[in-house]
Amino acid sequence: MRRTNISAENELGINIKFLTQFLIHPTKIGAIAPSNNKLCDMITDMAELPQISSVVEFGSGTGVITEKIVNKISKDTTFFAMEINETLVEATKKRCPGATVYQSSASNAKKHLEMHGEEGCDRIISSLPWSTFGEELQDDLLETVMDVLNPGGKFLTYAYVPGLVFPSARRFRNKLHEKFDKVTKSKTVWTNFPPAFIYYAEKT
Numbered sequence: 310m311r312r313t314n315i316s317a318e319n320e321l322g323i324n325i326k327f328l329t330q331f332l333i334h335p336t337k338i339g340a341i342a343p344s345n346n347k348l349c350d351m352i353t354d355m356a357e358l359p360q361i362s363s364v365v366e367f368g369s370g371t372g373v374i375t376e377k378i379v380n381k382i383s384k385d386t387t388f389f390a391m392e393i394n395e396t397l398v399e400a401t402k403k404r405c406p407g408a409t410v411y412q413s414s415a416s417n418a419k420k421h422l423e424m425h426g427e428e429g430c431d432r433i434i435s436s437l438p439w440s441t442f443g444e445e446l447q448d449d450l451l452e453t454v455m456d457v458l459n460p461g462g463k464f465l466t467y468a469y470v471p472g473l474v475f476p477s478a479r480r481f482r483n484k485l486h487e488k489f490d491k492v493t494k495s496k497t498v499w500t501n502f503p504p505a506f507i508y509y510a511e512k513t
């Protein structure tokens with residue numbers, strides 16, 4: 310069932326906004342369309358959200374994953390989303406009026422967790438477009454992930470199948486395997502545009 314605050318007409322307008330932001334900032338947005346319902350459900354189901362006490366989202370975009378997170382966490386779970394693009398922060402807030410959304414880079418996650426009285430978090434659900442990032446930015450952001458994830462915590466992020474032709478995407482995959490003891494891949498969501506799969510990385 311589609312549970313959302315947004316009507317189909319408004320969804321079209323939001324998707325046009327997202328595409329416009331992609332045309333203005335292609336490497337920061339990294340996709341021409343928001344994730345589809347199946348990918349959003351898969352990443353938030355894999356995160357086992359009802360059982361955890363803190364989750365942070367990186368790159369909320371139009372809030373399609375944020376909305377799933379809000380619907381799946383328990384009422385005591387600490388949750389906030391981080392998004393650098395002002396227009397998309399507004400889109401997330403509109404879709405998820407009760408959610409805390411910071412206009413801030415994911416690299417500031419530690420500071421925001423501290424503001425919530427947390428030293429770290431149990432889950433990070435990331436939509437950051439890793440394959441469009443240079444090596445330094447990949448390293449900085451992965452350092453943040455390792456720094457803020459609690460022991461036993463899980464990092465979930467997705468990658469586009471066609472993107473794997475890019476060396477930067479393969480470099481990111483290799484870095485994930487270097488940093489985490491265990492990294493697994495979901496099956497591909499072929500109906501997403503572009504088709505995507507999820508990396509599920511466990512911190513010991």
Ligand SMILES: C[S@@+](CC[C@H](N)C(=O)[O-])C[C@H]1O[C@@H](n2cnc3c(N)ncnc32)[C@H](O)[C@@H]1O
Binds near residue numbers: 340397413415416437
């Ligand atoms: C591929 S879009 C995904 C949006 C949405 N979560 C979805 O699944 O449709 C990636 C998002 O990451 C945001 N982003 C890029 N770099 C970021 C950073 N350093 N910190 C926070 N958000 C960032 C972009 O502005 C964009 O909204």
